[in-house]
Amino acid sequence: MLWTILLLFGLAAAAPLVAKFAKGASGWLLAAGPAAILFAYLAQLPILPGESRSEVWEWVPGLGVELRFVLDGLSATFTLLITGIGALVLVYAGGYMAGKAKLGQLLSYLLLFLGSMLGLVLSDNTIALFVFWELTSISSYLLIGLDHERESVRSAALKALLVTGGGGLLLLGGFVLLGIAAGDLGLKGADAFSISALADLDLSAHGLYPAIMVLVAIGAFTKSAQAPFHFWLPQAMAAPTPVSALLHSATMVKAGIFLLARLHPALGGTDLWTALLVPVGAVTMLGAAITALGQRDKKRILAYSTVSVLGILVTLLGAGTVVAIEAAVVLLVAHAFYKAALFMVAGNVDHGAGTRDVTLLSGLRKAMPFTFAAGAVAALSMAGAPPMFGFVGKELFYGKLVTAEARSTLLILVAVATNVALVAAALLVALRPFVGSSAGVAKNAHEVSAPMLVGPLILAAAGLFVGLFPDVFDATLGSAMATAIAGQRVDMHLALWHGLNPTALGVMGLSAATLVLGAMVYHRTRRLLAPLAEALSRLRAIGPETWYEKGLAGLVTGSDRVTRGIQTGYLRHYVLAVVVAAVVLAAPPLLRSLPGAAPLFPEAPRPHEALLVAVAAASAVAAMVLRSRTAAIAALGATGAVIAMLFLLFSAPDLSITQIMVETLSVILLVLVLSRLPRLVTRSSRSRRIADLAVATLAGGTMALLAIAATTVSLDPEAARFFAAASYTEAQGRNVVNVVLVDFRALDTMGEIFVVAAAGFGIHALLRLAPETGGAA
Amino acid sequence: MSSVILRTATRLLLPLLLVFSAFILLRGHNEPGGGFIGGLLSAGALSAYALAWGPAEARRVLRVDPRTLLGAGLLCVCAAAFAGIAAGREVLTGLWAPFEVPGLGKVSTVLLFDLGVHLGVVGATLSILFNLGED
Numbered sequence: 001m002l003w004t005i006l007l008l009f010g011l012a013a014a015a016p017l018v019a020k021f022a023k024g025a026s027g028w029l030l031a032a033g034p035a036a037i038l039f040a041y042l043a044q045l046p047i048l049p050g051e052s053r054s055e056v057w058e059w060v061p062g063l064g065v066e067l068r069f070v071l072d073g074l075s076a077t078f079t080l081l082i083t084g085i086g087a088l089v090l091v092y093a094g095g096y097m098a099g100k101a102k103l104g105q106l107l108s109y110l111l112l113f114l115g116s117m118l119g120l121v122l123s124d125n126t127i128a129l130f131v132f133w134e135l136t137s138i139s140s141y142l143l144i145g146l147d148h149e150r151e152s153v154r155s156a157a158l159k160a161l162l163v164t165g166g167g168g169l170l171l172l173g174g175f176v177l178l179g180i181a182a183g184d185l186g187l188k189g190a191d192a193f194s195i196s197a198l199a200d201l202d203l204s205a206h207g208l209y210p211a212i213m214v215l216v217a218i219g220a221f222t223k224s225a226q227a228p229f230h231f232w233l234p235q236a237m238a239a240p241t242p243v244s245a246l247l248h249s250a251t252m253v254k255a256g257i258f259l260l261a262r263l264h265p266a267l268g269g270t271d272l273w274t275a276l277l278v279p280v281g282a283v284t285m286l287g288a289a290i291t292a293l294g295q296r297d298k299k300r301i302l303a304y305s306t307v308s309v310l311g312i313l314v315t316l317l318g319a320g321t322v323v324a325i326e327a328a329v330v331l332l333v334a335h336a337f338y339k340a341a342l343f344m345v346a347g348n349v350d351h352g353a354g355t356r357d358v359t360l361l362s363g364l365r366k367a368m369p370f371t372f373a374a375g376a377v378a379a380l381s382m383a384g385a386p387p388m389f390g391f392v393g394k395e396l397f398y399g400k401l402v403t404a405e406a407r408s409t410l411l412i413l414v415a416v417a418t419n420v421a422l423v424a425a426a427l428l429v430a431l432r433p434f435v436g437s438s439a440g441v442a443k444n445a446h447e448v449s450a451p452m453l454v455g456p457l458i459l460a461a462a463g464l465f466v467g468l469f470p471d472v473f474d475a476t477l478g479s480a481m482a483t484a485i486a487g488q489r490v491d492m493h494l495a496l497w498h499g500l501n502p503t504a505l506g507v508m509g510l511s512a513a514t515l516v517l518g519a520m521v522y523h524r525t526r527r528l529l530a531p532l533a534e535a536l537s538r539l540r541a542i543g544p545e546t547w548y549e550k551g552l553a554g555l556v557t558g559s560d561r562v563t564r565g566i567q568t569g570y571l572r573h574y575v576l577a578v579v580v581a582a583v584v585l586a587a588p589p590l591l592r593s594l595p596g597a598a599p600l601f602p603e604a605p606r607p608h609e610a611l612l613v614a615v616a617a618a619s620a621v622a623a624m625v626l627r628s629r630t631a632a633i634a635a636l637g638a639t640g641a642v643i644a645m646l647f648l649l650f651s652a653p654d655l656s657i658t659q660i661m662v663e664t665l666s667v668i669l670l671v672l673v674l675s676r677l678p679r680l681v682t683r684s685s686r687s688r689r690i691a692d693l694a695v696a697t698l699a700g701g702t703m704a705l706l707a708i709a710a711t712t713v714s715l716d717p718e719a720a721r722f723f724a725a726a727s728y729t730e731a732q733g734r735n736v737v738n739v740v741l742v743d744f745r746a747l748d749t750m751g752e753i754f755v756v757a758a759a760g761f762g763i764h765a766l767l768r769l770a771p772e773t774g775g776a777a
Numbered sequence: 778m779s780s781v782i783l784r785t786a787t788r789l790l791l792p793l794l795l796v797f798s799a800f801i802l803l804r805g806h807n808e809p810g811g812g813f814i815g816g817l818l819s820a821g822a823l824s825a826y827a828l829a830w831g832p833a834e835a836r837r838v839l840r841v842d843p844r845t846l847l848g849a850g851l852l853c854v855c856a857a858a859f860a861g862i863a864a865g866r867e868v869l870t871g872l873w874a875p876f877e878v879p880g881l882g883k884v885s886t887v888l889l890f891d892l893g894v895h896l897g898v899v900g901a902t903l904s905i906l907f908n909l910g911e912d
Contacts, residue, residue, distance in 0.1 A: 653809035661817030665902060668824045672910045731871060732883065733806035741811060742891045746869045749890075750854055753897040757847050760901030764844065767908040 001055050001069040001122050004037045004083075008115030012108045019104030027094015027451055030107055031087040034114055038083040046476035047076050049483035049490060052196070054124065063127070064179070064190040070124040073480025074261055077329075078121035078254070080477075081336045086114040086246065088455035092344055093242035095451030096351070106146055110246060113139035121258055126175040126193045133171065133223070133255065137164045140252050143243040144236045156235040159548065163232040167222025171259075174215030181206045198266035199487055213267055216259070217276045224256025224310045227284040228544035234303040241347025244299055245340045245455075253306060257313045257332065265487030268320050277318025278411075285311030286414050289421035293525060294532035298346040298356040298429050302339065305382070305425045308418055309335045312397065315411075317485070323403065325485045326492050327396035329478055330470075334381055334389040334463060341378035341459035342429060345371055348452055349433055353445040358428055359529070363438025367445040372434045374456035379430030381463040383423040385515060387496055389467040394419060394514075396494075398507045416514055423518020428525060470494030579699045587698070590705040593712070609649065616642040629674045637667040654737040783829040787822075791838070794822035802895050803881060803888075812891035816898025823899075824906045832910040835903075843907060847900025853893030857886040 011033045019026040044053070052072035059065050071079070090110060097103040116135035123129035138161070145157030175193070181203055182192040191197045203209055220226075225233035236247060247253060260277070267273060285308045292304035309331065316328035348371040350356045353364060365372045381390030401412045447453075466473050474492035482490040521528070540546065605613070616639050623635035640663030647656035684692070723736050723744065733739040741749050798818040805811030827835035836842075861870035871887040878884050 654811070654814065657809060657814045658817065661814060661821055664821045665817060665824060665906075668821070668828055669906060669909065671828065672906065731887070732873060732885070733887075735805060735807050735809060735811070737809075738805045738811035738891075741813065742806075742887050742894065743871050746858075746887075746890060749894060750858060750869070753850065753854055753894055756901045757851055757897055760847055760904040761844070763905045764908055 001071060002057055002067060004040065005115050005119045005122070007033055007037065008111050008118060012111035012115060015108035015111055016104035019107055024094065024098050026103065026107060027091045030111065031090040031094075033111070034083040034087040034090065037118075038080060038087060041071075041076060041079050041083065044071065044076065047071070047073050047480040049073065049479045051480060052484075054196075059128065061190070064193050065127045066125055066190045066193075067128055068124040068190070068194060069122040070196060071122065072484045073477055073482070074258070074484035075121045077333065077477055077481045078258060079118060081333070082114060082117050082121065085336060085340050085459070086110070088458060089242045089246045089340070089344075091451045092245070092347070092455040093240075095449045096240065096242055096347060098449070098451075102146060106143075106240065106242070109139055109142045109146070110242065113143060113246065113252070117252070117255070120255055124195050125190065126178060126195060129195070129259075130168070130172050130175055133219075133259075134165070134168050136252055136255055137161060137168055137223075140164070140236075140247060143247070144239040146240060146243065153239075156232075156237070156239075160232045160236050162552075163222050163229055163548070167219045167229065170215045170222075171219025174212050174219060177208045177212045177215065178203075181208045181212065195262060195266065198263075201266070203266055204270045204272075209267075209270075210272060213270075213272050213276065216263060216267065217280075220256035220259045221280060221314075222256070223259070224253050224314065225284075225307045226256070226280050226311060226314055227287060230284060230288060230307045231543070231545035231548065233307055234300050237297070237299045237303055241299070241343060241350065244303070245343035245347070253310055254332065254336070257310060257317070257328075260314065260317045261328070261485045264317060264320065264325075264485050268317075268487075274318050274320065277314050281311045281314030281316075281318055282411060282414050283311070284308070285315060285418045286421075287311075289418040289425070290532075291536055292425045293421055293428070293521070293528060294536045296357045296359050296529070296533075298349065298358055298361075298433070299343065301358070301425050301429050302342055302346060305422055306335075306339055308422060309339070312415070312418065316397065316400065319400065320486075321400065322482070322486055322488075322490055323396065323400040325482050326478075326490065326494075327393060327400050329482050329485070329492070330389065330396055330494065331393035333466070333473070333478075334393045337459045337463040337466070338378040338381040338388075338390060341374055341456040341463070342382065344452065344456040344459075345375035345378065346429065348448045348456070351448050351452065353433070353441045355441055358432050359526075360441055361433035362436035362440055363434070364441075364445055365434040366438060368434070368447045370447060370453050370457065374453070374460045375430040375434070377460035377464055378456065379426040381460075381467065382426040382430075383515065383518060384419060384511065387464070387467045389463045389470065389473075391511070392467060392470050392494055392496065395507055395511060398510045399503065402506050402510070403503060412510075416510060416517075419514045420517040420521055423515060424521040424525060427519065427522040431522075467496070470496065576695065579695060583695075583698050583702045587702045587705065590702065590709050593709050594705070609646070612642050612646055612649075616646075627680055629677065629680060630671065633667055633670045633674065636670075637663055640666070654735070780829070787826045787829040791822050791826050795819055798822070798895075802891060805891060806887070812894035813898060816895040817902070819895070819899045820902035820906070823903055827906060827910055832907040836907060839903070843900045843903035845900070846896050847904060850893045850895070850897030850900055853889050853896060855893075857890035857893060860886045860889075 011030055015026070015030055018029055022029050052070050054068060054070045056069075057067040059067050069075075090107060093106055093110060094103070097106055113136060116132050116139055119132035120129060120136060123132055141157050141161040144160050145153055147153045148157070178198070179192045182198055182201060184206065185201045185203070187194075187197055187201070203212070218229075222229040233247075233253060237244060239247065288304045288307035288311060292301045292308065295301045295304060313328050313332060313335075316324040316331070346356055348368065349361065349364065352368050352371065353361060355361060377388075381388035384390045384394035397415065398412075401408070401415055470478075471494060474494045478494065479490055479492045482492055619635045619638040619642070623632045623639065626632045626635060640659060644656045644659035644663065647653075647659055682689075723740055726744075727736045727739045728734055731739045731743040733743070798815040801810035801818060802812050802815035803810075805815065823835055823839060826838065830838075858869045860872055861868050864870070864872055866872075869890075871885050871890075873883060873885040873887075881888075
């Protein structure tokens with residue numbers, strides 16, 4: 001399974017080159033990759049309920065992270081949707097962006113996204129899953145921001161990244177807690193992060209369960225655009241149509257649904273699970289469905305209807321009963337087919353007629369017959385009309401609500417209202433532009449090229465085929481998928497016709513009423529649009545999107561203020577901050593360690609040692625009081641030189657040489673810099689100088705304390721003995737100091753030399769690169 | 778600083794000190810010395826030269842940009858690190874040539890690593906020093 005992910009990543013790297021040479025054909029060429037993967041996974045069918053095939057690659061064994069992939073009903077369904085729709089989207093993108101300079105970039109990002117998504121759905125290790133999860137966030141950021149020259153596009157991309165990335169961080173927290181809980185319950189090493197191993201545990205009894213549940217749910221909600229995190233998704237409309245089709249259909253936004261489905265066996269079935277998911281899903285599905293009707297842009301209508309369907313899926317998963325899961329399985333697949341098709345239809349209309357505004361479009365059926373056909377069939381599925389797969393899904397959804405043990409009238413009303421709005425929205429996007437007078441924009445409209453028709457036609461046909469023969473789906477994949485989600489064996493028996501029993505009749509009555517009401521709402525949309533749009537904009541002003549924008553703006557102004565406060569631009573302030581912080585942090589523990597310190601002078605210093613110390617102290621005092629800069633520098637150098645001699649006396653020749661060299665270089669450096677400064681005069685006030693003296697004394701005192709404390713630390717003599725013994729035998733060197741530096745502890749040295757290099761380049765950048773706005777260099 | 782004594786002294790000392798720094802680098806494995814000390818020595822020699830003759834003249838004598846030396850140093854260090862992996866051992870494992878090179882003695886990736894440290898120290902120090910001296 002790893003090869004399929006790597007193949008997509010490889011193609012993503014190759015895509016810009018392919019686009020350069022193959023131009024118009026590049027969409028077809030690159031689509032061969034996901035298509036090949038699609039057939040490879042199709043060859044694995046049927047997958048039986050409870051069956052799973054796994055594959056393990058070691059990654060970071062020390063941290064329990066491994067690339068463990070599992071192909072079961074759930075991941076197989078997603079795999080087929082991702083690669084199938086992905087291939088069609090690539091073909092479509094080749095036509096949609098034909099001749100544009102960014103075609104290669106777009107194809108590359110699409111493939112990167114497909115690869116990440118494939119990795120996400122196949123992963124069985126939570127940490128690996130999280131890595132792929134973040135990769136989808138990043139690649140969708142790139143996709144949404146494709147036209148980054150426009151400000152609105154950049155902010156939309158950033159919004160998507162911040163919301164889903166923020167949720168991703170919480171999810172990571174949830175996964176870590178999950179790993180801890182699993183460890184407590186007896187799973188060891190990589191097993192603690194393996195999702196399939198988690199299912200056997202009784203996690204809900206663990207104390208961390210509520211925290212895990214909330215974190216994971218918020219991660220899923222942000223990704224799957226659930227209220228109040230839904231607002232990034234319609235904004236992501238800024239992306240080109242192929243991207244929208246991919247983001248909104250099978251993939252990006254379904255990642256959250258996938259996560260909930262995947263974790264249902266491990267985390268589901270509790271009151272908390274239901275209490276978190278059902279209300280959020282219900283609010284989202286109704287709110288988004290109504291909002292969809294207040295839009296003019298076809299893509300925005302589709303985006304809000306996507307949010308609504310995601311709400312339905314969350315509600316169903318939240319309910320967690322077998323019927324609900326069956327409904328979720330069918331709706332998820334049906335939605336992937338029709339929504340991708342409808343987004344491509346919207347792109348075709350935009351391409352052929354020059355606008356996506358549903359109030360301007362009409363009469364396109366003659367000019368764009370194929371697009372119309374694809375759109376009409378897909379919209380039937382979206383409206384949940386027979387004989388489409390969407391109908392099967394909606395029947396199950398209603399069936400679940402009607403037969404639930406705790407039947408909720410409120411939930412039934414919400415569900416019917418949602419579906420009524422979805423019916424109207426479906427008619428709005430797939431009927432309104434094509435019927436009526438062809439006098440307006442339709443006059444100059446034209447049908448689009450073949451690559452842009454293949455996708456919507458195949459997807460619409462697929463929705464119709466599965467609708468007519470639902471038993472093919474449940475036998476090969478559906479039952480296995482429902483089983484994987486439910487964590488218990490489920491045998492689905494899907495059908496268009498459920499016979500004449502009271503439940504089936506009740507459900508059919510609801511379905512019929514939904515269709516009729518939806519058609520009625522559709523006929524009123526012209527008059528409803530303006531007041532609804534106004535009400536929505538008022539709601540938006542107090543909604544989460546406004547919080548997000550205010551929060552982001554506040555973050556910028558806040559950090560601006562903090563930066564201005566901290567970064568004064570005066571070197572003396574920085575030095576003061578560093579020194580005071582060091583003293584405050586280091587002095588108290590040093591003082592505490594003092595009573596136990598060894599006597600300062602265990603034996604009386606020999607005369608020459610005392611002399612050296614006296615010289616060092618005298619030159620230090622001289623450096624402070626001398627009025628000439630050069631003399632002060634020389635005095636400072638003398639202090640260093642004396643210390644080097646002390647090192648030599650106590651038999652540390654390497655240290656001594658280093659000290660001498662560093663001291664020499666510092667003197668040269670100081671002379672170079674300070675010789676340019678004007679004569680030394682006293683400008684500071686008396687109190688300022690006293691304060692400085694206090695700080696300097698404290699800093700010097702702390703260093704002295706540190707030196708004293710260092711002599712009292714008892715080092716492990718074993719280390720010294722080891723280095724002395726192994727230096728020659730293992731590293732072939734007699735100079736232990738150098739052998740430690742370049743061999744035993746070479747990694748430390750390597751890090752240090754990189755730090756030195758960074759400092760060198762940094763100073764070069766500071767001094768040599770012209771500042772942008774005339775600041776001091 | 779245009780002191781004749783300083784100028785003459787640095788001109789004479791520079792080649793001597795550079796040779797000495799190479800010697801320090803090579804003997805470092807067995808006697809006091811090594812790449813770090815050798816690098817500081819070279820840098821000290823060149824900066825004394827810069828002090829006497831001006832950074833521009835010191836750059837001319839050095840011929841290569843200090844940043845190039847810095848980059849070369851990092852490259853040597855990385856090469857020595859990855860040589861261990863390439864040989865199927867742990868990263869940074871010292872590999873020793875089975876023969877002695879006349880004048881150098883036993884050669885190894887450890888020496889390459891030390892050379893990298895040497896070049897890195899010279900490059901970074903001089904890059905900082907020249908830049909500060911020039912503006």
